[in-house]
Amino acid sequence: xxxxxxxxxxxxxxxxxxxxxxxxxxxxxxxxxxxxxxxxxxxxxxxxxxxxxxxxxxxxxxxxxxxxxxxxxxxxxxxxxxxxxxxxxxxxxxxxxxxxxxxxxxxxxxxxxxxxxxxxxxxxxxxxxxxxxxxxxxxxxxxxxxxxxxxxxxxxxxxxxxxxxxxxxxxxxxxxxxxxxxxxxxxxxxxxxxxxxxxxxxxxxxxxxxxxxxxxxxxxxxxxxxxxxxxxxxxxxxxxxxxxxxxxxxxxxxxxxxxxxxxxxxxxxxxxxxxxxxxxxxxxxxxxxxxxxxxxxxxxxxxxxxxxxxxxxxxxxxxxxxxxxxxxxxxxxxxxxxxxxxxxxxxxxxxxxxxxxxxxxxxxxxxxxxxxxxxxxxxxxxxxxxxxxxxxxxxxxx
Amino acid sequence: xxxxxxxxxxxxxxxxxxxxxxxxxxxxxxxxxxxxxxxxxxxxxxxxxxxxxxxxxxxxxxxxxxxxxxxxxxxxxxxxxxxxxxxxxxxxxxxxxxxxxxxxxxxxxxxxxxxxxxxxxxxxxxxxxxxxxxxxxxxxxxxxxxxxxxxxxxxxxxxxxxxxxxxxxxxxxxxxxxxxxxxxxxxxxxxxxxxxxxxxxxxxxxxxxxxxxxxxxxxxxxxxxxxxxxxxxxxxxxxxxxxxxxxxxxxxxxxxxxxxxxxxxxxxxxxxxxxxxxxxxxxxxxxxxxxxxxxxxxxxxxxxxxxxxxxxxxxxxxxxxxxxxxxxxxxxxxxxxxxxxxxxxxxxxxxxxxxxxxxxxxxxxxxxxxxxxxxxxxxxxxxxxxxxxxxxxxxxxxxxxxxxxxxxxxxxxxxxxxxxxxxxxxxxxxxxxxxxxxxxxxxxxxxxxxxxxxxxxxxxxxxxxxxxxxxxxxxxxxx
Numbered sequence: 001x002x003x004x005x006x007x008x009x010x011x012x013x014x015x016x017x018x019x020x021x022x023x024x025x026x027x028x029x030x031x032x033x034x035x036x037x038x039x040x041x042x043x044x045x046x047x048x049x050x051x052x053x054x055x056x057x058x059x060x061x062x063x064x065x066x067x068x069x070x071x072x073x074x075x076x077x078x079x080x081x082x083x084x085x086x087x088x089x090x091x092x093x094x095x096x097x098x099x100x101x102x103x104x105x106x107x108x109x110x111x112x113x114x115x116x117x118x119x120x121x122x123x124x125x126x127x128x129x130x131x132x133x134x135x136x137x138x139x140x141x142x143x144x145x146x147x148x149x150x151x152x153x154x155x156x157x158x159x160x161x162x163x164x165x166x167x168x169x170x171x172x173x174x175x176x177x178x179x180x181x182x183x184x185x186x187x188x189x190x191x192x193x194x195x196x197x198x199x200x201x202x203x204x205x206x207x208x209x210x211x212x213x214x215x216x217x218x219x220x221x222x223x224x225x226x227x228x229x230x231x232x233x234x235x236x237x238x239x240x241x242x243x244x245x246x247x248x249x250x251x252x253x254x255x256x257x258x259x260x261x262x263x264x265x266x267x268x269x270x271x272x273x274x275x276x277x278x279x280x281x282x283x284x285x286x287x288x289x290x291x292x293x294x295x296x297x298x299x300x301x302x303x304x305x306x307x308x309x310x311x312x313x314x315x316x317x318x319x320x321x322x323x324x325x326x327x328x329x330x331x332x333x334x335x336x337x338x339x340x341x342x343x344x345x346x347x348x349x350x351x352x353x354x355x356x357x358x359x360x361x362x363x364x365x366x367x368x369x370x371x372x373x374x375x376x377x378x379x380x381x382x383x384x385x386x387x388x389x390x391x392x393x394x395x396x397x398x
Numbered sequence: 399x400x401x402x403x404x405x406x407x408x409x410x411x412x413x414x415x416x417x418x419x420x421x422x423x424x425x426x427x428x429x430x431x432x433x434x435x436x437x438x439x440x441x442x443x444x445x446x447x448x449x450x451x452x453x454x455x456x457x458x459x460x461x462x463x464x465x466x467x468x469x470x471x472x473x474x475x476x477x478x479x480x481x482x483x484x485x486x487x488x489x490x491x492x493x494x495x496x497x498x499x500x501x502x503x504x505x506x507x508x509x510x511x512x513x514x515x516x517x518x519x520x521x522x523x524x525x526x527x528x529x530x531x532x533x534x535x536x537x538x539x540x541x542x543x544x545x546x547x548x549x550x551x552x553x554x555x556x557x558x559x560x561x562x563x564x565x566x567x568x569x570x571x572x573x574x575x576x577x578x579x580x581x582x583x584x585x586x587x588x589x590x591x592x593x594x595x596x597x598x599x600x601x602x603x604x605x606x607x608x609x610x611x612x613x614x615x616x617x618x619x620x621x622x623x624x625x626x627x628x629x630x631x632x633x634x635x636x637x638x639x640x641x642x643x644x645x646x647x648x649x650x651x652x653x654x655x656x657x658x659x660x661x662x663x664x665x666x667x668x669x670x671x672x673x674x675x676x677x678x679x680x681x682x683x684x685x686x687x688x689x690x691x692x693x694x695x696x697x698x699x700x701x702x703x704x705x706x707x708x709x710x711x712x713x714x715x716x717x718x719x720x721x722x723x724x725x726x727x728x729x730x731x732x733x734x735x736x737x738x739x740x741x742x743x744x745x746x747x748x749x750x751x752x753x754x755x756x757x758x759x760x761x762x763x764x765x766x767x768x769x770x771x772x773x774x775x776x777x778x779x780x781x782x783x784x785x786x787x788x789x790x791x792x793x794x795x796x797x798x799x800x801x802x803x804x805x806x807x808x809x810x811x812x813x814x815x816x817x818x819x820x821x822x823x824x825x826x827x828x829x830x831x832x833x834x835x836x837x838x839x840x841x842x843x844x845x846x847x848x849x850x851x852x853x854x855x856x857x858x859x860x861x862x863x864x865x866x867x868x869x870x871x872x873x874x875x876x877x
């Protein structure tokens with residue numbers, strides 16, 4: 001099968017910019033760079049576009065976070081999501097069906113209430129819902145687990161493969177070359193500046209190299225002599241057979257560390273996390289988590305009992321200590337940029353692609369992505385984001 | 399002419415009790431224990447389902463018995479998505495077809511196929527891309543069409559809620575009870591190993607259960623395939639060191655060597671020290687317009703229908719083949735009273751003739767069947783059932799239109815290697831190494847082996863030998 005947007009010409013020896021990783025981050029960046037006139041761009045991937053986390057995520061999109069840094073970036077992303085199909089001339093099946101973060105204990109309810117107040121201060125559109133209101137939004141939810149929550153009626157989910165294909169094709173139309181089956185084996189740095197990359201298909205010189213390598217980001221950074229303090233963790237998800245529509249919005253639960261939605265063709269898609277991160281770079285699903293996910297989702301949505309599973313997959317995230325992404329230049333290697341350390345990389349891609357492209361083009365990083373620089377991790381200035389649904393270090397939900 | 403075969407010349411059959419069941423308001427009859435899909439076919443029901451997107455009619459005959467194709471998913475007693483080819487008829491059940499209105503025979507949604515030029519693959523990514531509101535509305539309509547009326551029955555919920563059967567350790571798990579799997583289990587058990595044999599079928603035997611043709615035995619003799627595996631299955635059932643889990647599916651092979659098995663009584667979590675994958679292979683379809691029409695069938699499914707269920711696929715068959723197996727199936731069809739309209743082989747006369755020799759000893763021509771060598775298929779005719787096949791000589795000069803109600807395709811096989819592929823990303827196994835003919839070194843970790851069709855070995859006698867060798871080798875292996 002032809003890969004959407006893949007180059008039909010061989011890999012050349014030099015480009016204005018090389019992006020390592022044809023995931024949603026790398027492709028969104030390539031598209032946005034080309035829109036700004038930087039069209040001599042090659043996107044390299046050892047596998048197929050979206051083969052990593054971009055095709056192995058929960059597809060869910062929201063902006064109701066708790067920190068100024070996250071809410072600013074993700075609200076910009078949500079704004080772009082809502083018009084992305086027209087922008088890319090490709091229906092990415094964005095569904096603005098709403099996004100509900102569910103609270104199941106009085107403490108979580110209070111946390112949600114405080115989050116909404118904070119989000120209003122940050123200029124976000126979100127609302128606190130009571131248990132009764134939450135049950136109206138998701139009538140099938142187990143009432144014991146629905147004591148309240150945070151709701152964004154204009155957030156939702158999109159088709160992750162379609163987003164990858166849409167960006168790849170749109171970038172290719174503007175002249176970007178997507179080369180798959182190319183493994184980067186080294187990053188050439190001389191005199192404090194990046195010179196290009198070495199690959200199994202030859203050396204490619206470029207004054208700009210962007211590390212958008214997802215689960216392999218740390219390895220690529222190492223090649224440039226850059227310390228990227230992240231670690232690779234495995235997340236898993238399940239997909240059921242088609243059933244009658246019963247779940248409108250995207251749904252996340254703080255209690256079960258779970259997130260899920262139902263696609264247009266009726267499949268239920270969901271993932272849960274164990275309290276402690278699963279440090280692994282394996283893409284195998286595990287049987288223990290399969291059982292865990294099935295049990296938790298039947299508890300959350302009792303009508304899933306007896307519904308058969310179609311698929312089960314694992315994907316990788318490369319997460320930093322504060323679980324926030326790492327975006328922007330690297331002080332010690334000029335021309336080398338990062339967009340990695342992503343846990344919410346799918347939902348953050350439209351804004352990050354546009355803003356990082358602007359930053360690379362202008363030489364000054366835009367306000368919204370500046371806080372995510374790698375230096376914050378080296379200097380221990382962590383971003384405090386409290387509204388994530390992901391496994392954190394000490395066995396707590398962060 | 400009745401499709402039921404009486405007095406089969408090669409395969410014995412003890413016809414079970416005749417039972418009635420309700421099919422979309424009508425009462426039909428079949429024989430207890432035969433697949434529901436077979437009972438429907440014998441009763442003249444050709445369209446068993448409609449395809450997901452274009453609502454094209456689909457019928458019996460692809461990978462029957464190993465439900466990896468969606469063609470015969472039926473709603474039985476209210477439970478949707480039940481594979482009719484792997485569900486025995488009990489009598490008294492209510493059977494409906496799915497994804498069609500007002501019926502699968504006259505499905506109004508079938509119009510989608512007539513306008514397929516306007517809804518090509520991926521059309522949804524082009525639809526309403528400039529109008530988010532319309533896109534959202536379209537998405538909700540799609541949801542109702544795709545998942546509508548698919549409700550789980552209380553019975554299915556109760557089955558899902560059964561407690562698991564717990565964990566079991568075993569020295570060797572053999573997945574697949576065909577010739578290779580049975581031979582492996584017996585060889586290992588004879589060497590003193592405790593073996594659990596997992597098999598999807600009602601009883602072990604695999605594809606050879608439907609083979610009436612001769613298979614070479616290890617002692618140099620010959621015996622019909624079904625008799626050979628029946629003998630092996632009986633030995634395995636009686637062997638004190640072999641436990642056979644029939645009607646059971648290995649759900650996956652997970653990290654840590656966990657092998658959950660879905661048995662009729664619930665899920666049993668096996669932790670085998672050694673694993674032998676003998677999951678067989680799939681018949682491969684050929685690509686031509688109309689290759690999914692009801693009546694276009696694959697050779698293995700046809701054998702199962704005539705030799706196990708004793709039901710003819712139809713009355714007039716065209717057999718399209720590129721291997722000896724297709725000629726064997728053609729001869730078996732003739733033996734149960736199906737007219738062979740023509741034998742079509744894309745290869746030249748010499749090669750095709752050589753493959754035909756075993757099944758047509760005095761030549762195809764002498765049997766009165768037209769042998770169209772050097773011909774390929776252009777298209778299948780008919781809508782709700784196949785009515786003919788158009789074939790063309792490779793030099794383009796000659797086009798032949800054949801009238802038939804069955805097209806049998808024998809075009810090679812693909813290993814059923816899903817269980818091994820699941821572990822590709824773990825680094826245990828690499829694609830480059832391949833599994834074909836692997837004798838423990840084809841990229842497989844120690845204690846894991848593959849034999850028979852899953853290893854690309856299609857000859858039954860060779861699969862049998864390989865199973866015995868691999869079973870004995872695993873018995874000698876220690877962790």
